[in-house]
Amino acid sequence: MVASEFISELRQRYGIEFNDLTILDEAFTHSSYVNEHRELGLKDNERLEFLGDAVLELTVSDYLYRKYPDLPEGKLTRMRAAIVQTRSFSSFSKEAHFDQYIKLGKGEEQAGARTRLTLLEDLFEAFNGALYLDQGRGAVIKFVEQVIFPHIEAGEFSAEMDHKTALQEFAQQDGDVQITYRLLGEDGPAHERQFHVEVAIDDVVLGQGQGKNKKAAEQAAAAAALARLKQA
Amino acid sequence: MVASEFISELRQRYGIEFNDLTILDEAFTHSSYVNEHRELGLKDNERLEFLGDAVLELTVSDYLYRKYPDLPEGKLTRMRAAIVQTRSFSSFSKEAHFDQYIKLGKGEEQAGARTRLTLLEDLFEAFNGALYLDQGRGAVIKFVEQVIFPHIEAGEFSAEMDHKTALQEFAQQDGDVQITYRLLGEDGPAHERQFHVEVAIDDVVLGQGQGKNKKAAEQAAAAAALARLKQA
Structure with a gap:
């Protein structure tokens, strides 16, 4: 199961408490861990990543749409693309210390997967997919207000603006x-x-x-x- | 403003009544119409298309995730891609008679834009963006349950399934x-x-x-x- 330090950290930093810890656990289970422990019949985080990707896309789109009422569609699209890309999501993942808690197979651990940007991106998406399933989109918005929106407000993605x-x-x-x-x-x-x-x-x-x-x-x-x- | 036949049709076929008709009107205003009537200071439907794209992506993803609990991520992703593509969205747009109500500039009308698949796709997205802004995601889900999900249930996208x-x-x-x-x-x-x-x-x-x-x-x-x- 998920480490208890992580559960405390989620509560203290973000005010998040999962109702269903198995879904949080699934978000932090890499396919390489599942393959190494077939006897446990675990699920990896890939389906949650599929869902989380779409939840984040809407949450970021909704925010940009309302925050920049005069920005034309082309610029909104480029700004969204800059925010939902691997480099950004992987850095948010690290900022939230997710990299410390992902369960990896030994081979992948040795190959340095814990710091691989695409793995961290997938993990960020899977976490948000789990949060959405457990508590609905409002909880994702609240989390993203703490983890993504401050970066937008600090102008990190403003190369796309005039x-x-x-x-x-x-x-x-x-x-x-x-x-x-x-x-x-x-x-x-x-x-x-x-x-x-x-x-x-x-x-x-x-x-x-x-x-x-x-x-x-x-x-x-x-x-x-x-x-x-x-x-x- | 939007044709009153269309307002009745939305109510009768889909049980939808917009609170804010200007947002519905915006969804049905093509940029070519705005350009030909600059004196009216209209907005085209492109920002709503940006938003609607993301709303539809989440709505379809959520549906597939729950409906196919055993389908792996790769197949979910391919199925989603088949559903949210131009060919599908443009046909849903026609099915809902949206093509009859889009306001086009004369040049685009003569060039046959009313039947252009990408225009119909954008229009479908813009309508759902407007519905989301006017009434929230529940209303989009209700609409999509009538317009998209029956096609999925009829197996039209099942080439991606086993x-x-x-x-x-x-x-x-x-x-x-x-x-x-x-x-x-x-x-x-x-x-x-x-x-x-x-x-x-x-x-x-x-x-x-x-x-x-x-x-x-x-x-x-x-x-x-x-x-x-x-x-x-």
């Missing part, structure tokens, strides 16, 4: 701020007009940009401000 | 039946043993099969019976 949205995300991490764009002027011949814009956060000017229209100049100013904030 | 499961699915469409496999005998030298099995449904023998073990012979018998039933 610079103005990304700046707003980044600047508002620690509370509401006022972001203002001001047109400084325009110059150049009619067919090659250049617009100059500056951006300020709470009246502190943080960047300037130029472009062939006001919108492009604002995007450039936002990118400059964002680069400066991230260096700070 | 033959025994597929036979059971097919035979039980019209109520419970008793399927029995009987070992007729075995022959051949020890290293090339052949097993012979027959399968009967409610005591009527429908097929025979052979194989190098009992399980393989049963699968062959099930495939034979299924082929015969589908011809009938």
Whole structure:
């Protein structure tokens, strides 16, 4: 069965208590462990992974849809793809210490499977599949609010956003701020007009940009401000 | 706004009444229509399609997970892929008469977009995204129980199942039946043993099969019976 330290850790860190511990156990049972202990008639975590994958996809999609009401579908799709990929899920899995509790066969353990990114990704999905079966989607949302959403809010996936949205995300991490764009002027011949814009956060000017229209100049100013904030 | 015939049809066929008709309208607004009527400031259905895609993925996954408790992950994944593909979603879209109500720009209408499979697929997803936002996932499950699940139960996606499961699915469409496999005998030298099995449904023998073990012979018998039933 699942280690009792893990059960305590889930309760203390995430407020999660499983009703059915056999389903939690299944989520942490790798196929290599099942194969080495055929006499126990165990189930591996692959079916839960199938289910958890879909639960996470909807949970992340719903969050992005509501959080970015002005982001077009193409950008939402790229952002979702960046969040639900192996590299992200495996790091969330480690962050939640799941890697310490997966049961592996000896051969796989020696081959270093415990740190394999795809194994950690599958484990993250299987855990969420188990949580969904045990307690419904609300429990998955609550867990993901602690483990995934803070990374999105910290701007880790904002390469897919436009610079103005990304700046707003980044600047508002620690509370509401006022972001203002001001047109400084325009110059150049009619067919090659250049617009100059500056951006300020709470009246502190943080960047300037130029472009062939006001919108492009604002995007450039936002990118400059964002680069400066991230260096700070 | 959405045609009133469509509102009645949704109510009569599926028992669905939207609280927020603007969200239903958005689901039936193609980007080509928005582009031709910029003065109206409409939204196209692409963000709803993003959301609906994920809602349908979970709804189908949850159904398959519970309905086929013995199907391994690989087969569940292939079956899900067969169900959520363009060809299937576009046919569900037509079955629900969605193609009659999508608002298209004139150019796209003339180019035959109304019957384009990817457009119908996107529309099916957008409708389910709208239904989910308006009434929650329970309403999507209820709709999908009428529009998708009967096709699964009729065995349309059972190429991904093993033959025994597929036979059971097919035979039980019209109520419970008793399927029995009987070992007729075995022959051949020890290293090339052949097993012979027959399968009967409610005591009527429908097929025979052979194989190098009992399980393989049963699968062959099930495939034979299924082929015969589908011809009938």
